[in-house]
Amino acid sequence: MRIVCVGGGPAGLYFAILAKLANRGHDITLLERNPAGVTYGWGVVFWEDLLESLYRSDPESAREIAEAAVRWDQQEVHIRGQTALHIGGYGFSIGRDRLLEILTRRAVSLGVDIQFQRELGDVSELADADLIVACDGANSTVRRLQGAHFQTNVEVGRNKYIWLGTDKVFDAFTFAFEETAAGWLWFHGYRFCGDASTCIVECPQETWEGLGFDTLGPDETLRRLEGIFPRQLAGHSLFNQRRDLDKAPWLNFRRLTNERWYHDKVVLMGDAAHTTHFTIGSGTKLAIQDAIGLAGKLGETQDLQAALKAYEEERRTALLPIQDKARSSAEWFENVPSYVGQPTIRFAYSLFNRRGGTSWYYPFYLASQTAALRGLVRSLHSARRWVRQGGTWAPSRRMGTELRLPSSFR
Ligand SMILES: Cc1cc2nc3c(=O)[nH]c(=O)nc-3n(C[C@H](O)[C@H](O)[C@H](O)COP(=O)(O)OP(=O)(O)OC[C@H]3O[C@@H](n4cnc5c(N)ncnc54)[C@H](O)[C@@H]3O)c2cc1C
Structure with a gap:
């Protein structure tokens, strides 16, 4: 199959890798408007669920991503530079440039033809492709050129x-x-x-x-x-990365949805299909999971339209709970001025609880303001991580892949 991916973000690169792994015979070209090594944005956060998906799909790039990532323990809330309240939890982060560099190298090693500084302006340039994957981000050119088919809806955030x-x-x-x-x-x-x-x-x-x-x-x-x-x-x-602008690159978040995710041989993926507010740190994960979903469905059938339909249905359903949380989180941040007058302990808890649904946690949250309890919780998290990556984890064994996270993840 001749596949063209438009956009070399996490979605496009990861899909190209998985499609090649599934079938080396696919002829895959990826067009990226930026030069190699140039991207926007800094670090992105993620959690173990993403890493586990990566290990199941392509252990080689997963290992490199895990090694390049760092772990942060704890979340702190500072108000007027003074109060440090603690809201627990831990996660990982990686520079976006580093993530893309790893995925680019892996894609090239598998034979994907990556063409940098190639900005697509007209879909008719790709007439000979069997499948065009529009993974060119929230302002997708491919989607815009075929706008009527996808019925894109955009809500612009207030902040x-x-x-x-x-x-x-x-x-x-x-x-x-x-x-x-x-x-x-x-x-x-x-x-x-x-x-x-x-x-x-x-x-x-x-x-x-x-x-x-x-x-x-x-x-x-x-x-x-x-x-x-x-x-x-x-x-x-x-x-600020963007040295080429007269004004600082302030933006309003754009929550984007599409009524349809595919038309004929064009399919939307990642931010081109949907955006989720950055305050829940999930857009990269969802883009990568879209890539895993699309590559999986293409491997199940020769019928392109059936594969695209199944991909859209599966991913649309999977997104719903995360999109609800993202909407709640965005609304919380749009109402900060009305929450911030509360006692600081309450304010920090409402920040922690901004995605909704964990009111029972308040007593634990209060207790976690003491350093000793936080230390205990951190030890429990470490133990949980150790168990989770112990090599006996069932889904990874089923896939024949040993799940081994490096020590920074313990
Ligand atoms: C402030 C902020 C913080 C974020 N923090 C996190 C976080 O902590 N964790 C997380 O998981 N997610 C985070 N995200 C979301 C995440 O960055 C995106 O969801 C993710 O990058 C989407 O991946 P993508 O591949 O779909 O699109 P993109 O990463 O946007 O990639 C699209 C690519 O297409 C290229 N392109 C565009 N148009 C064309 C064209 N016409 N021709 C050729 N190439 C083209 C672009 O140059 C770009 O490289 C954050 C987003 C923002 C705005």
């Missing part, structure tokens, strides 16, 4: 956000809320390698305008943000 990096290394996943004369601003910070962290700053539109971010240039924006969060950044700098 402004900007995806920055910093050389401050946050040990815990850090939520920091600061009050200014124009209102509240906050960031989510987490390290994704030995010497850098992601720092996503968010605020209501009125605060953004009130602080003059609508008129500031990129460097002035960074300096002003550093001035708002001096205690959390502790003298470290903020960085």
